[in-house]
Amino acid sequence: xxxxxxxxxxxxxxxxxxxxxxxxxxxxxxxxxxxxxxxxxxxxxxxxxxxxxxxxxxxxxxxxxxxxxxxxxxxxxxxxxxxxxxxxxxxxxxxxxxxxxxxxxxxxxxxxxxxxxxxxxxxxxxxxxxxxxxxxxxxxxxxxxxxxxxxxxxxxxxxxxxxx
Amino acid sequence: xxxxxxxxxxxxxxxxxxxxxxxxxxxxxxxxxxxxxxxxxxxxxxxxxxxxxxxxxxxxxxxxxxxxxxxxxxxxxxxxxxxxxxxxxxxxxxxxxxxxxxxxxxxxxxxxxxxxxxxxxxxxxxxxxxxxxxxxxxxxxxxxxxxxxxxxxxxxxxxxxxxxxxxxxxxxxxxxxxxxxxxxxxxxxxxxxxxxxxxxxxxxxxxxxxxxxxxxxxxxxxxxxxxxxxxxxxxxxxxxxxxxxxxxxxxxxxxxxxxxxxxxxxxxxxxxxxxxxxxxxxxxxxxxxxxxxxxxxxxxxxxxxxxxxxxxxxxxxxxxxxxxxxxxxxxxxxxxxxxxxxxxxxxxxxxxxxxxxxxxxxxxxxxxxxxxxxxxxxxxxxxxxxxxxxxxxxxxxxxxxxxxxxxxxxxxxxxxxxxxxxxxxxxxxxxxxxxxxxxxxxxxxxxxxxxxxxxxxxxxxxxxxxxxxxxxxxxxxxxxxxxxxxxxxxxxxxxxxxxxxxxxxxxxxxxx
Numbered sequence: 001x002x003x004x005x006x007x008x009x010x011x012x013x014x015x016x017x018x019x020x021x022x023x024x025x026x027x028x029x030x031x032x033x034x035x036x037x038x039x040x041x042x043x044x045x046x047x048x049x050x051x052x053x054x055x056x057x058x059x060x061x062x063x064x065x066x067x068x069x070x071x072x073x074x075x076x077x078x079x080x081x082x083x084x085x086x087x088x089x090x091x092x093x094x095x096x097x098x099x100x101x102x103x104x105x106x107x108x109x110x111x112x113x114x115x116x117x118x119x120x121x122x123x124x125x126x127x128x129x130x131x132x133x134x135x136x137x138x139x140x141x142x143x144x145x146x147x148x149x150x151x152x153x154x155x156x157x158x159x160x161x162x163x164x
Numbered sequence: 165x166x167x168x169x170x171x172x173x174x175x176x177x178x179x180x181x182x183x184x185x186x187x188x189x190x191x192x193x194x195x196x197x198x199x200x201x202x203x204x205x206x207x208x209x210x211x212x213x214x215x216x217x218x219x220x221x222x223x224x225x226x227x228x229x230x231x232x233x234x235x236x237x238x239x240x241x242x243x244x245x246x247x248x249x250x251x252x253x254x255x256x257x258x259x260x261x262x263x264x265x266x267x268x269x270x271x272x273x274x275x276x277x278x279x280x281x282x283x284x285x286x287x288x289x290x291x292x293x294x295x296x297x298x299x300x301x302x303x304x305x306x307x308x309x310x311x312x313x314x315x316x317x318x319x320x321x322x323x324x325x326x327x328x329x330x331x332x333x334x335x336x337x338x339x340x341x342x343x344x345x346x347x348x349x350x351x352x353x354x355x356x357x358x359x360x361x362x363x364x365x366x367x368x369x370x371x372x373x374x375x376x377x378x379x380x381x382x383x384x385x386x387x388x389x390x391x392x393x394x395x396x397x398x399x400x401x402x403x404x405x406x407x408x409x410x411x412x413x414x415x416x417x418x419x420x421x422x423x424x425x426x427x428x429x430x431x432x433x434x435x436x437x438x439x440x441x442x443x444x445x446x447x448x449x450x451x452x453x454x455x456x457x458x459x460x461x462x463x464x465x466x467x468x469x470x471x472x473x474x475x476x477x478x479x480x481x482x483x484x485x486x487x488x489x490x491x492x493x494x495x496x497x498x499x500x501x502x503x504x505x506x507x508x509x510x511x512x513x514x515x516x517x518x519x520x521x522x523x524x525x526x527x528x529x530x531x532x533x534x535x536x537x538x539x540x541x542x543x544x545x546x547x548x549x550x551x552x553x554x555x556x557x558x559x560x561x562x563x564x565x566x567x568x569x570x571x572x573x574x575x576x577x578x579x580x581x582x583x584x585x586x587x588x589x590x591x592x593x594x595x596x597x598x599x600x601x602x603x604x605x606x607x608x609x610x611x612x613x614x615x616x617x618x619x620x621x622x623x624x625x626x627x628x629x630x631x632x633x634x635x636x637x638x639x640x641x642x643x644x645x646x647x648x649x650x651x652x653x654x655x656x657x658x659x660x661x662x663x664x665x666x667x668x669x670x671x672x673x674x675x676x
């Protein structure tokens with residue numbers, strides 16, 4: 001190949017690369033060295049399940065071998081439904097709680113209160129599949145350093161922390 | 165007669181020593197020009213790196229793992245998978261230097277490795293362009309450009325394993341392209357390959373270079389291949405230091421590799437194997453293009469392509485270069501972490517060699533047509549390097565990054581006595597490990613990574629590190645159950661370091 005041709009091809013390649021190039025390296029939001037917990041967690045009915053620094057526990061009449069499954073669902077407004085007017089999802093995810101071989105009495109979900117939640121009204125909501133709306137459930141703030149926001153629901157299904 | 169006998173023994177000993185030295189000299193000694201180039205590289209790169217080096221623990225340039233690596237080295241522990249035994253040993257050596265903080269001394273290891281890698285890249289490029297005019301000058305310029313490329317520089321000024329990996333990559337290149345025979349050549353080649361595997365598993369992609377014949381005829385191939393394979397095996401034995409460290413119950417002991425299966429899981433990075441994905445491929449291909457332009461700018465890229473299209477580097481030498489280029493890019497594209505772009509460094513090294521070929525040819529053309537003088541060529545190269553330095557420095561300078569130190573000191577000073585401190589993200593976990601375990605601050609508190617609680621080995625580590633901690637049953641190790649079992653102790657949850665710094669800034673502003 002002649003030098004002039006090589007030079008033109010080289011410049012052409014650089015132009016193509018420059019046009020297609022982007023300045024970001026696509027990656028998931030949080031995949032670091034400490035492995036985050038699985039998006040789908042199964043555990044016995046009597047266990048307290050870790051969800052990051054928060055927890056989920058279920059009170060149930062368990063027959064032998066009863067178990068629960070906690071699934072994290074990202075982008076809940078698209079995948080489940082929009083929050084009520086004036087409310088926003090405070091976490092990036094909702095939790096889907098399901099039970100196998102057991103009858104659930106209540107589900108207890110706790111997450112740490114982040115500083116940006118302090119000035120907001122924070123209430124856990126349950127996704128009511130019958131009328132397709134997010135319904136508030138009893139929620140309290142307990143402890144300190146930081147306080148934990150804990151909600152108590154009574155049925156299987158989707159739960160999310162909403163604030164306004 | 166015994167006297168003459170001992171004389172002849174002494175003479176034969178001296179001859180042997182001279183032969184050894186000369187064989188060693190053959191491996192090391194550069195010509196005067198090369199010496200000038202190498203010394204000037206060390207001075208230029210060393211000065212610039214020194215000005216941008218992180219003075220302590222840093223999160224700059226994706227260096228969040230620094231706290232884990234420094235602490236594992238300082239406490240004779242085991243770092244995150246794959247364990248990095250070679251890095252830990254070298255880091256421990258640097259931690260003995262009597263100057264600066266523990267983190268600063270460990271950062272120095274990266275500086276030394278990155279400078280030495282550039283020097284070896286210079287030698288590799290000289291070997292590849294051997295016999296061509298201005299080959300040394302072009303190699304000098306491209307090796308400096310490599311040293312000041314965004315990726316290499318960013319890893320040179322923080323605690324991470326990638327500067328050492330860059331050095332080992334350059335060494336493997338050098339051994340692959342150094343064709344003159346010297347004593348123990350094959351076993352040393354293998355040993356370096358094995359040690360490289362002991363630093364990072366991506367070295368597997370470099371191992372074929374050690375068996376590639378860059379010359380037409382190499383005698384005794386089978387024996388040499390065998391010796392190199394033995395060398396690799398011996399080098400990988402460095403992983404055996406991990407169980408030896410783990411049995412001493414260090415506070416950082418990933419996977420607790422005291423059994424064969426846990427050692428295997430650690431070395432093979434089992435907990436990260438699910439990170440491989442093709443999900444980001446289209447965007448990352450475009451990101452890769454941006455990454456290369458970011459390293460050498462458009463002119464450097466054009467010079468590299470100009471050389472590549474010319475075929476001045478023989479196919480026999482280019483095949484291993486292409487292999488390293490493609491394999492390291494592919495690995496970076498499919499490994500789904502936010503910082504997998506660092507695995508492109510070997511490809512950047514290869515592209516620097518191609519740029520050297522381009523510089524060599526362009527200088528040859530210009531000097532033959534217009535009688536360009538050597539000082540003018542040096543000046544032009546220095547201007548290009550100065551441009552590279554000043555355009556890259558704002559994005560890699562770690563000398564002013566005090567976030568990790570501010571965070572760690574703030575937590576150590578603010579949490580009440582006997583607190584349980586639960587951490588969420590890498591930044592807060594590793595920074596607190598550094599202050600708590602490596603610097604031995606606040607022995608009264610208990611630092612617990614919430615996400616690591618899912619692993620039995622971490623539960624065991626907590627049990628022996630904190631004998632006073634009342635631990636739950638092995639099946640229910642959660643933040644909640646630990647809190648409940650230790651209900652008399654205050655607790656903090658640092659889900660995200662940014663939240664914690666927000667709290668502190670609010671407290672500080674109230675106090676003022």
